[in-house]
Amino acid sequence: MxxxxxxxxxxxxxxxxxxxxxxxxxxxxxxxxxxxxxxxxxxxxxxxxxxxxxxxxxxxxxxxxxxxxxxxxxxxxxxxxxxxxxxxxxxxxxxxxxxxxxxxxxxxxxxxxxxxxxxxxxxxxxxxxxxxxxxxxxTRIVTEAIVGGVTGDLSRPESVLLGRFDRRGRLRYTGRSHPLTSAQAGELAESLSPPRMPCRGEAHPWPQPLPASWSGQLDRPEPLQYVQVEPTVVAEINADVAFEHGRWRHRVRYARLRADLSVYDVPLLLGEEEGYFGDLG
CATH class of the missing domain: 3.30.470.30 (DNA ligase/mRNA capping enzyme)
Incomplete structure (x- = not known):
């Protein structure tokens, strides 16, 4: 160049x-x-x-x-x-x-x-x-993701770590939200729970702390300490279209809790070549 x-x-x-x-x-x-x-x-x-x-x-x-x-x-x-x-x-x-x-x-x-x-x-x-x-x-989209962890603590979450299931049923990390408002944190805290005891040797699918390379942020390269949660909560989010290698490059905006949805209602994490953006709308 x-x-x-x-x-x-x-x-x-x-x-x-x-x-x-x-x-x-x-x-x-x-x-x-x-x-x-x-x-x-x-x-x-x-x-x-x-x-x-x-x-x-x-x-x-x-x-x-x-x-x-x-x-x-x-x-x-x-x-x-x-x-x-x-x-x-x-x-x-x-x-x-x-x-x-x-x-x-x-x-x-x-x-x-x-x-x-x-x-x-x-x-x-x-x-x-x-x-x-x-x-x-x-250009922004409104979509859903699964809450797999939070920063702060379960009673006062500060931001949420989000994921989606891939085709094999594994929860993959897809991004992090901006800081929650007090009202959002209070609503979400009521639905969060710690991970259940491992079944058949399967633990929470994400490492602790979260590797720095996962965040995609150059301004904060250190690993991220967070609290793992049982991935049963669905969040509605507002995100831009900077989505690469299965992750949102920028932080997303947490909109609300979707208690009416199951984690299996959340769109699957598809490869970009498979048309991830098919759920835009």
Whole structure:
């Protein structure tokens, strides 16, 4: 990637963008994360799963002149001109003023390609470092998951650890919620119970503590201490579509307890190639 940038971008240019890795037509953030701790395997990973640099903005032009005060429309035009002959690894993010096109992206691209949503910016806006001069609209789904553990304690859960059964009937960890409200914690606590004694040598299916690699968060890499619970409680959740390798990359929002549902009513955890997003709606 650095070679492609050096070859296509003159010295002095300052770009704003994001690295992504494509795998089978979808973005794969986990593959990008693996490079952080890859060590000697870094070059092999880069060859097997090459990264692409998606450009959002141009902050300094070919002469090294800072252009933050130019309107976005002019910065965008210069960025497109700069990358007109660049290799496919360097690409400008799609942009449109057509709301029908935006709706199509939200409806189809997010599910098919694993893209989280769209960003709205003013064409006349300047680039303001340190300030968020834009709004992001994520595609979100309402679905169900099984509570397999909590942080805090059973009487005062702080967040929930969620799972789904795979085709073999094993409860697989799928993600963690944002902190619960006091009302949510109180309602949920009444339904939680510790795991029953192991039957036929089968214990709780998740390790204690939860491995750092399971969380997918770079800002908190240490293992997570939590309280295991009997996986009989179903929660309704609100999640975005950043779902990779059987897990939600971002924390989900706990909505409510679904006492009317059995754990066997929760959608199975399917491989992404099998159409996990079939339960969107």
């Amino acid at each position: 650095t070679r492609a940038i050096r070859a296509a971008v003159p010295p002095g240019v300052v770009l704003d963008g994001e690295l992504i890795v494509w795998e089978r037509g979808r973005t794969n953030f986990a593959q990008l994360q693996r490079r952080v701790t890859a060590g000697r395997d870094l070059l092999r990973l880069a060859r097997e799963c090459p990264a692409h640099y998606v450009l959002f903005d141009l902050l300094a032009d070919t002469g090294g002149q800072v252009i933050l005060d130019l309107p976005l429309s002019q910065r965008r035009a210069q960025l497109e001109q700069l990358l007109a002959g660049a290799p496919a690894q360097l690409t400008v993010t799609p942009q449109t003023t057509d709301l029908r096109q935006v709706a199509d992206w939200l409806l189809h691209w997010t599910a098919a390609a694993g893209i989280e949503g769209v960003v709205s910016k003013r064409l006349s806006g300047r680039y303001e470092p340190g300030r968020r001069g834009w709004s992001k609209f994520r």
